[in-house]
Amino acid sequence: GQNIDQPTEMTATEGAIVQINCTYQTSGFNGLFWYQQHAGEAPTFLSYNVLDGLEEKGRFSSFLSRSKGYSYLLLKELQMKDSASYLCAVRDPLGSGGYNKLIFGAGTRLAVHP
Amino acid sequence: EAGVAQSPRYKIIEKRQSVAFWCNPISGHATLYWYQQILGQGPKLLIQFQNNGVVDDSQLPKDRFSAERLKGVDSTLKIQPAKLEDSAVYLCASSLDREYEQYFGPGTRLTVT
Numbered sequence: 291g292q293n294i295d296q297p298t299e300m301t302a303t304e305g306a307i308v309q310i311n312c313t314y315q316t317s318g319f320n321g322l323f324w325y326q327q328h329a330g331e332a333p334t335f336l337s338y339n340v341l342d343g344l345e346e347k348g349r350f351s352s353f354l355s356r357s358k359g360y361s362y363l364l365l366k367e368l369q370m371k372d373s374a375s376y377l378c379a380v381r382d383p384l385g386s387g388g389y390n391k392l393i394f395g396a397g398t399r400l401a402v403h404p
Numbered sequence: 405e406a407g408v409a410q411s412p413r414y415k416i417i418e419k420r421q422s423v424a425f426w427c428n429p430i431s432g433h434a435t436l437y438w439y440q441q442i443l444g445q446g447p448k449l450l451i452q453f454q455n456n457g458v459v460d461d462s463q464l465p466k467d468r469f470s471a472e473r474l475k476g477v478d479s480t481l482k483i484q485p486a487k488l489e490d491s492a493v494y495l496c497a498s499s500l501d502r503e504y505e506q507y508f509g510p511g512t513r514l515t516v517t
Binding site: 294323325330331332333334335338377379390391392393394395396397 | 408437444445446447448449452460495502503505506507508509510511513
C-alpha cells in the first residue's frame with residue numbers, strides 16, 4: 291500500500307532551526323517533493339530530491355535516504371512567515387496508466403512563535 | 405508569468421445539488437491535475453490530463469464526479485449530485501509535462517450543507 295507519515299504539528303521559536311521528518315512506503319519511487327502551504331492558500335514548491343543526500347536552497351534544505359524510505363526538511367533562521375503546513379509528497383511511477391503520480395502526506399503544521 | 409487560475413474561490417451548496425469548478429492552467433503546460441484536499445489531509449489526486457486526454461482517473465468517484473479538458477487548455481470539474489463528504493478544497497495544478505514540477509492554483513473551497 292501507499293503510506294506517507296509526517297508529524298501532525300510542530301512548534302518552534304523565531305530564529306531557531308526545525309527539522310520536519312517524513313517516512314514513506316510506496317509501490318514505486320521516482321522522487322520526493324516538499325511543498326509549503328499557508329492556511330487558505332495553494333501549496334508552493336520548496337524542494338525536490340531524487341538521489342540520496344542533502345539539497346540546500348537558502349534557509350531550506352531537504353535530505354533523502356531511499357534505502358530507509360526517509361526524508362527531512364530543515365528550516366533555518368525561522369521567521370514568523372514560515373508558520374504554515376509542510377507537505378511531503380512522493381512521485382510514484384507505478385500509478386494508474388504508468389504515469390508519475392504525486393502521493394501526499396497529511397502535512398505538518400508548523401507554528402513559529404516569537 | 406501568470407499562475408494557475410481557478411474559479412470560484414468559494415462555493416456553498418446543499419447536498420444533492422450540482423456544482424462546477426473551472427481551471428485555467430499556466431500557458432503551455434501540457435499536464436493538468438485536479439486534487440481534493442479535505443481539511444487536515446494532504447491533497448488527493450482525482451484526475452490527471454495529458455493535453456486533452458485522461459491518463460489517470462483511478463480515484464475519481466465516477467458516479468458523481470466528471471471532468472473535461474477541451475482543446476487541451478481549460479478544464480472543468482463537476483459534481484452531480486453533491487454529498488456532505490464532498491466538502492473540501494479542490495485544487496487544480498499544472499506542469500510543463502508530467503515529469504516536471506506542479507504549480508497549484510488557489511483552490512475552490514466547497515461547503516456542502
